[in-house]
Amino acid sequence: MTTVEAPASHLRENPYELAKEQLVKVAASMGLEDSLVDVLCACKKAVAVAIPTRMDDGSVEVFEGFRVTHNIARGPSKGGIRYHPDVTLDEVRALSMWMTWKCALMGIPFGGAKGGVVCDPKRLSLRELERMTRRYTTEIINEIGPERDIPAPDVGTNASVMAWIFDTYSMNKGHSVLGVVTGKPLALGGSLGREEATARGALYCVRAALRKQQLELAGARVAVQGFGNVGSYLARFLGEDGATVVALSDSSGGIYNPKGIDVAAAFARKRETGALVGLRGAEAVSNEELLMLDCDVLAPCALEQVLHAGNAGGVKAKIVCEGANGPTTPAADEILEDAGILVLPDILANAGGVVVSYFEWVQGLQEYFWKESEVNAKLNDIVTRAFNETWDAHERRETSMRLAAYGLAVERVAEATTIRGLYP
Numbered sequence: 001m002t003t004v005e006a007p008a009s010h011l012r013e014n015p016y017e018l019a020k021e022q023l024v025k026v027a028a029s030m031g032l033e034d035s036l037v038d039v040l041c042a043c044k045k046a047v048a049v050a051i052p053t054r055m056d057d058g059s060v061e062v063f064e065g066f067r068v069t070h071n072i073a074r075g076p077s078k079g080g081i082r083y084h085p086d087v088t089l090d091e092v093r094a095l096s097m098w099m100t101w102k103c104a105l106m107g108i109p110f111g112g113a114k115g116g117v118v119c120d121p122k123r124l125s126l127r128e129l130e131r132m133t134r135r136y137t138t139e140i141i142n143e144i145g146p147e148r149d150i151p152a153p154d155v156g157t158n159a160s161v162m163a164w165i166f167d168t169y170s171m172n173k174g175h176s177v178l179g180v181v182t183g184k185p186l187a188l189g190g191s192l193g194r195e196e197a198t199a200r201g202a203l204y205c206v207r208a209a210l211r212k213q214q215l216e217l218a219g220a221r222v223a224v225q226g227f228g229n230v231g232s233y234l235a236r237f238l239g240e241d242g243a244t245v246v247a248l249s250d251s252s253g254g255i256y257n258p259k260g261i262d263v264a265a266a267f268a269r270k271r272e273t274g275a276l277v278g279l280r281g282a283e284a285v286s287n288e289e290l291l292m293l294d295c296d297v298l299a300p301c302a303l304e305q306v307l308h309a310g311n312a313g314g315v316k317a318k319i320v321c322e323g324a325n326g327p328t329t330p331a332a333d334e335i336l337e338d339a340g341i342l343v344l345p346d347i348l349a350n351a352g353g354v355v356v357s358y359f360e361w362v363q364g365l366q367e368y369f370w371k372e373s374e375v376n377a378k379l380n381d382i383v384t385r386a387f388n389e390t391w392d393a394h395e396r397r398e399t400s401m402r403l404a405a406y407g408l409a410v411e412r413v414a415e416a417t418t419i420r421g422l423y424p
């Protein structure tokens with residue numbers, strides 16, 4: 001029997017400390033009471049579980065998993081599950097707090113949660129992944145549920161993983177429980193438009209931000225880091241809207257062509273070889289170089305803390321669209337702001353996924369499913385309203401888009417917490 005331990009993390013700073021720092025900064029600007037800040041800084045519940053899993057060769061590996069609920073003042077908690085070798089409890093705590101703010105900013109009736117398993121899904125066979133997922137689900141079965149806490153995909157997980165979670169939970173309850181998880185396959189009560197929703201929401205934000213700056217998407221030069229669920233669809237949508245996609249990357253490196261990359265060819269290359277590097281007509285760049293390229297819009301859509309004090313000064317983009325959660329450290333944030341670069345913060349720019357997850361949950365509870373055009377139109381309404389509210393607060397309070405977004409979100413959660421009162 002072997003125990004799988006986390007390798008040294010890719011994180012430069014403790015993300016939970018950063019998330020609390022952000023909250024304290026926003027709370028100070030709003031004059032929030034210290035005791036309320038203490039309540040909001042803490043996670044309501046954090047569960048750590050051991051996940052013994054039978055491997056294909058007959059051996060047993062014990063993975064470590066987490067599920068954290070940050071806050072449920074506005075509704076059941078909602079948040080993805082990450083499978084990645086660098087997952088830590090504090091990373092999951094930070095991600096759960098950001099989910100609370102994101103749901104509040106979007107005005108949807110959820111609190112925040114997140115889950116993670118320390119593993120490298122690329123090194124597990126399909127059967128190993130299924131057995132590990134089913135055991136993880138069983139270990140957290142008392143924490144999740146349609147009225148309690150509703151997981152979804154995140155880095156390293158997808159619709160198939162959600163299907164196993166749905167099935168394991170339902171088998172234990174004795175009937176199908178559609179509302180227990182979102183991001184499910186369409187055949188199992190998934191929502192049309194969910195897979196593309198995070199990227200679509202980011203697209204709406206980029207469009208609106210360019211408009212505010214009297215710029216056009218057509219002809220704008222964009223660089224996208226990360227070619228997974230968020231990055232790949234965002235690159236496709238931006239390209240379809242007339243932008244010139246000058247750079248793309250995945251974990252094995254990036255590709256660059258100042259005249260524009262054929263995004264459809266990049267999809268084909270990734271599908272055929274598992275990587276983007278080597279695409280004909282594009283030169284290789286590192287993930288670090290991609291962030292510094294001359295472009296109008298930079299969209300980090302991979303992992304946290306890629307923009308930090310050491311490299312933020314080299315960013316040349318006019319707009320940074322945070323497709324990933326937490327890609328910019330607070331120190332980098334200040335550097336970008338001083339340089340006049342508009343940062344569309346994660347809780348706004350990548351909220352499209354949780355909005356359509358909310359739609360999926362509603363459709364599952366009603367057992368009545370909507371057309372894709374209806375899903376996309378409702379998504380546009382919610383994200384555009386949140387963008388406009390954030391923009392107004394950004395101008396009114398003469399503050400960054402991040403502080404404006406956090407201000408609105410924290411205000412809403414603080415209000416719900418105060419009105420509910422402290423139990424008992």
Ligand code: NAD
Pocket residue numbers: 153154155156157198225226227228229230231249250251252287301302303304323324325326350351353354
């Ligand atoms: P994914 O697993 O589908 O894709 C991640 C991508 O990042 C892959 O292309 C991978 O190769 C690349 N990557 C991994 N390590 C990298 C590195 N060190 N440098 C560059 N690229 C690297 O994940 P995803 O669902 O697209 O999520 C990406 C980010 O977006 C995460 O921060 C996630 O929390 C956030 N997010 C996702 C959703 C969603 O609906 N999937 C919603 C909101 C936010």
